Amino acid sequence: MNHPFEYEIIYSNRKTLAVQITPDGTVKVRAPRRCPNSTINHFLQEKQSWILKYVNKAKQNPLSEKPPLPPSERNRYIKIARDIFTQKTAYYAGIMHVTYGRISIREQKTRWGSCSSEGNLNYNWRLIFAPEEVLNYIVVHELAHRREMNHSKAFYAVIESILPEYKKAQKWLRDNGRSLWTVV
Template sequence: MRHPFEYEIIYSSRKTIAIQVTRDGRVLVRSPRQCSRSYIDNFVSNNENWVLKHLASVKELEEQKKSAASSHPPLSSKDRSRYIEIARDIFTRKTEYYARIIGVSYGRISIREQKTRWGSCSSKGNLNFNWRLILAPEEVLDYVVVHELAHRREMNHSKAFYAIVESVLPDYRKARRWLRDNGQLLWEKV
């Protein structure tokens, strides 16, 4: 099966198959070891439009970074609303995907720009995400989504809460560390 882009398969002991478009425009398919090549190929075909959309976003972000060069003029409201739309699309998709895995429901998804928070979950199950996360590595976005959805089962940061996060993302500590160490950079990128 031909695809309009190349992709790389990374096999691991994960339970689910997922596609990632990296910030440098590579398409990675993370797959359980037992998945056949034809199953993976079908999965990629079914998600082709999503991948193309994200490749276009990566290209656009790259071009914007180049044109902004090293000086960062304040974001125009038009650019900000475009980033918010891209973020809404990404977070809606990721939330649907991970909510199914965790087995929880959720309310409204809002995209914000908050200096102090990356995400939040209200007692009614409404979720907020910071649009600047789309400038972070993919696994960081996954971590924030899973973190907020885990609050639908545990409204705290107990051992039980982190056990839920870890059952979905065994490597979550790496993403959490990245956010702690590099989160500030996401305010300097655009």
């Protein structure tokens, strides 16, 4: 089946299909190792309008090429992020009655945060330029994985019990998240 966009398939030990649009508008399909092409084509057909919307958006608003941050400046932002996320994580973990392991601050190109099965948390330092409610959402999202290691209805119910208006933060990230890469 032909699609109005090119894409790359990345097979791994995952259980579900996912599509990723990179900042330059490249489409990547992440698929389970033995996923048939017919299933991938059907998935892409279902997601076609969403994919085209974000591919066009990426091509209309290419990320500006800025010189890399000097290490001292980057380290300063990472320290600020570590302080913010350490405080917010401790605060929300107490409210949610969950534990967590190590907190790492990184610069991930495709993720705002992650939670390992051991409870270690990673946050993207560029989030410090997002609105406060977005930072709160990312922290609560990652801590919710301490109860549900998936993105099920039960998982989102955990988030909603803490942040009833979390969908506004999700929308902000969808609509404005790319801009965090052009701030510095």
